[in-house]
Amino acid sequence: MSFMKLKAISTLLTMINFINNNNKKSGQWWQSLHRTMLRGVLGKTFRLIGYTIQYGCIAHCAFEYVGGVLMCSGPSMEPTIQNSDIVFAENLSRHFYGIQRGDIVIAKSPSDPKSNICKRVIGLEGDKILTNSPSDFFKSHSYVPTGHVWLEGDNLQNSTDSRYYGPIPYGLIRGRIFFKVLFSG
Amino acid sequence: MLRGVLGKTFRLIGYTIQYGCIAHCAFEYVGGVLMCSGPSMEPTIQNSDIVFAENLSRHFYGIQRGDIVIAKSPSDPKSNICKRVIGLEGDKILTNSPSDFFKSHSYVPTGHVWLEGDNLQNSTDSRYYGPIPYGLIRGRIFFKIWPLSDFGFLRDSPNGHRFSDD
Numbered sequence: 457m458s459f460m461k462l463k464a465i466s467t468l469l470t471m472i473n474f475i476n477n478n479n480k481k482s483g484q485w486w487q488s489l490h491r492t493m494l495r496g497v498l499g500k501t502f503r504l505i506g507y508t509i510q511y512g513c514i515a516h517c518a519f520e521y522v523g524g525v526l527m528c529s530g531p532s533m534e535p536t537i538q539n540s541d542i543v544f545a546e547n548l549s550r551h552f553y554g555i556q557r558g559d560i561v562i563a564k565s566p567s568d569p570k571s572n573i574c575k576r577v578i579g580l581e582g583d584k585i586l587t588n589s590p591s592d593f594f595k596s597h598s599y600v601p602t603g604h605v606w607l608e609g610d611n612l613q614n615s616t617d618s619r620y621y622g623p624i625p626y627g628l629i630r631g632r633i634f635f636k637v638l639f640s641g
Numbered sequence: 642m643l644r645g646v647l648g649k650t651f652r653l654i655g656y657t658i659q660y661g662c663i664a665h666c667a668f669e670y671v672g673g674v675l676m677c678s679g680p681s682m683e684p685t686i687q688n689s690d691i692v693f694a695e696n697l698s699r700h701f702y703g704i705q706r707g708d709i710v711i712a713k714s715p716s717d718p719k720s721n722i723c724k725r726v727i728g729l730e731g732d733k734i735l736t737n738s739p740s741d742f743f744k745s746h747s748y749v750p751t752g753h754v755w756l757e758g759d760n761l762q763n764s765t766d767s768r769y770y771g772p773i774p775y776g777l778i779r780g781r782i783f784f785k786i787w788p789l790s791d792f793g794f795l796r797d798s799p800n801g802h803r804f805s806d807d
Contacts (some may be wrong), residue, residue: 510659513666520669552716564776567752569702603716627713627777 518573522584523547523631526562528574532573532616534558537574537636544635555605555626560633563607566624574633575607575617585620594611605629644742649664657691675711677723679757679784681765682709683706691787692795694780702773704754705729709782709795712756715773723782724756725798730775736768754778759799 469490518524523546530539537543537560545562549555557577565573579585581602586595600606604623609615618624649768667673668731672695675718677686686692686709694711697702706726714722730751735744753772784789785791 508747510663513662516666517662564774565752566774566776567750568753568776600647601716603714604719625713625715625777627772628774633677 534611543635545631547631562630579606683760691737693784696780
């Protein structure tokens with residue numbers, strides 16, 4: 457929209473310049489008007505860009521360090537979180553290393569760095585984890601390595617989680633989901 | 642007078658938050674200066690060298706084999722590690738020392754990278770803790786600024802034979 461405005465202004469200025477060349481007596485006055493208008497437009501554009509960067513950075517830091525609203529998709533956390541539910545996530549726990557067993561966290565996926573996963577923390581570093589289904593006769597355990605967490609979805613039949621890709625490094629955790637905006641129906 | 646002082650304090654806090662956020666975003670998305678410690682990247686990066694890291698490659702998924710990256714440590718989320726990328730997802734990696742008779746390979750899983758320090762005898766890297774998820778990478782180190790005798794772009798790996806295209 458501002459591009460169209462600039463184009464209109466520059467067309468106007470070209471016309472003024474044309475008239476200017478045919479009218480040498482008021483040439484000086486038209487030239488100074490041309491310069492002032494152009495400088496005004498440029499100044500406004502730079503100020504706008506400056507404000508956008510400023511508030512963009514503040515918004516980004518707010519989301520990164522405090523928290524934000526997100527939408528979870530997929531069936532792996534049913535019935536706690538349904539598909540397309542909107543939740544609040546806070547990022548302070550992660551920075552102060554306050555994530556605990558039973559927290560629902562959002563983390564970067566270890567198999568796809570571009571997407572996020574949304575699971576519950578079952579074990580922290582050093583915990584003993586049962587890694588087989590309850591129907592197996594021989595129970596097999598493993599220990600969560602230092603700096604890692606074990607995640608599982610609430611919907612165990614339909615969740616790709618640490619039972620599939622193993623414990624994930626704590627560094628992949630991005631925030632803790634603590635509040636769901638309730639939907640009617 | 643009190644209102645004047647309070648007003649000035651709030652304005653100061655406001656400016657600090659504003660410019661703090663801008664500086665943070667600049668470091669996060671563009672790059673910054675850092676100091677590497679430890680012997681695991683010798684001779685390319687010595688202990689206490691100061692380097693430039695850029696963070697754009699990570700966001701555009703442009704990290705390549707042979708890049709030196711800084712990443713969050715998988716065993717300690719509070720610290721960072723500084724290693725060279727030897728393999729990307731799907732690559733075949735030699736996981737034993739050249740002196741072993743039987744060569745053993747493994748493949749880097751999707752979404753992971755294999756890191757090794759240049760100083761193979763004295764480096765705790767993927768040979769110890771396995772491939773790390775790409776999501777832990779924070780930036781790419783490409784330029785050294787201190788000491789001045791070593792100023793400039795970083796050299797290629799002295800362990801060229803570790804790139805297993807053979």
